Amino acid sequence: MPHENKMELVCPAGSLPALKVAVDNGADCVYMGFRDNTNARNFAGLNFDIATAREGVRYAHSHGAKVLLALNTYPQSSGSEKWLTAIDNAHHLGIDAVILADPGLMQYACDTYPDLRLHLSVQGSATNYEAINFYHQQFGIQRAVLPRVLALKQVEQLMQNTPVEIELFGFGGLCVMVEGRCSLSSYVTGESPNTCGVCSPAKSVQWKQTAAGLESHLNGVLIDRYADSENAGYPTLCKGRFNVAGATYYAIEEPTSLNTLELLPDLMRMGIAAIKIEGRQRSPAYVAKVTRVWREAIGACRRNPDKFNIKPAWMTDLGKLSEGQQSTLGAYNRPWK
Template sequence: MMELVCPAGTPAALRAAVEAGAHSVYCGFSDETNARNFPGLNFSTEELTEAVAGAHKRGAKVLVALNTFPRAGGEKLWHQRLADAEAAGADAVILADVGLLDYAATHHPRLRRHLSVQAAAANPDAINFYAETFDVKRVVLPRVLTVQEIAEINKEIDAETEVFVFGGLCVMAEGRCSLSSYATGKSPNMNGVCSPASHVAYAEEGNELAARLGGFTINRTPKDRPAPYPTLCKGCFTSENQTGHVFEDPVSLDARHLIPALAKAGVTALKIEGRQRSRAYVAEVVRTFRAAVEAVEEGRPMPEGALARLAEGQAGTAGAYAKTWR
């Protein structure tokens, strides 16, 4: 059966994911060592230790994301978090930075290493480099590949592959985003925060509500309509006299119908995005995907689900898996 890897932004969400049927959960520490560094999210060392013990009692694994890029002169924080993850009993760490991968392989050789999507390794040569050099056991593939491309990659690598099947999308090849950094001075890939709430502001202007990020107006909506969170890549912009979502529509990835094809392509694990989401969201999405994975494993038709209302913009897309623009 393909492994279902589920998000846990808080200890409560982790428990909800495990109880709903997650094979593995992924989480991070409460600092800039992980790419979801938001107030109210993530784990202290004590919380992680307790969470790992609880997950293991129910047969689930815990993967710790240390997937940002250490700042020059600040590496000790990332090094300490590697030690903390191992001491807590984590089943693997998810890393992106080459230097941190080397440090982990040298100083924590028994701690299983996964390559983060932030590393953007999207071809066999890149993946085999990480596997051979740092003994990376699994690579989380960027959301830019078709199912056929994933199948071809799996024929040529000596590592497991993990792919996203539900949740938020990023317009950039992961690990390469500069939009939020430009607007706010906070880098998603180094500070671990995209479109930080501390830089968000709303203002009523006439009959519209303006949503701004770092002083830039990202969206304008009528006062009687819901105002979207001002994420730069999903904002409305004017280009060549047309106004709309120039970079990316505010929709979510939903590749549940592709699970049989992904299994045939040799994918080891399916990943759900959503560490900023509530435990109720996590529980419902995990239950739906666990039922789908079990159905595929047993050769049964996948059950119908109603996840659209949980998706951003209440709409879903197959994203790059289909690549209909080609």
């Protein structure tokens, strides 16, 4: 397997401190975004301006790590200059690859900077090799990040039919929907990942203490209600409790995180080029811990894939960092569907 010994660990950097601890704890690559709606984690107080981005690139490169820039929202019909400028800046800053979803932007990037490496974002919704090969043929993308919807077998089959490197999500927040094809958030709040780089934005959240319990609302829509004994979670709208035909339950998905640590030997054997850790919105402490565990696990697996054992301490550490302290193998494991 050509990629077997190269599997990269790609870690989130929502800030310069997060970038530095990711690099210090063994990330091969960090990914970041600019401080605006050109990326899908357009949250207040997060991300990089030009000066911090320059310092981030310097720090990462001087420690032998790469920097990827997420420009993975869709430029809206007026005002795409901001995205084009971001690509210009990425090139000038010496970013190692840009992560794009919009075909128009890919065209601009490959016409203007033929030497700039392009990755297809998960927001590009490419779930099959014909789609991935489309982006390869048209724009020369070199890597694709797969939406969190395919079973491992499907990933394997896809890889046999494309020259494009494959990056998979390994740990962190779990999108149940195909990324790039979900407008639930804008249906309720007017803002979505595709259009604004946000999902269930904080400014639309209201908490209400009622006789029935603590309620979370998103722009007036009741997402969940908690009994006194329950821990309240952030009201991401697909992870609320709703009523369907008389039953109240997590009708779409529980508050849970993806954790694929136990699949690591399979992923390595398959030649997955990179494992992505979700969480640019999380703290440097989260980034440090998750990076350290995954670095150690990848090292152990590389040394002895046949006898790879998950250390209980890894799972304990990751469990504490998971949403609702729960984790799942998601779609990689067929029964989840």
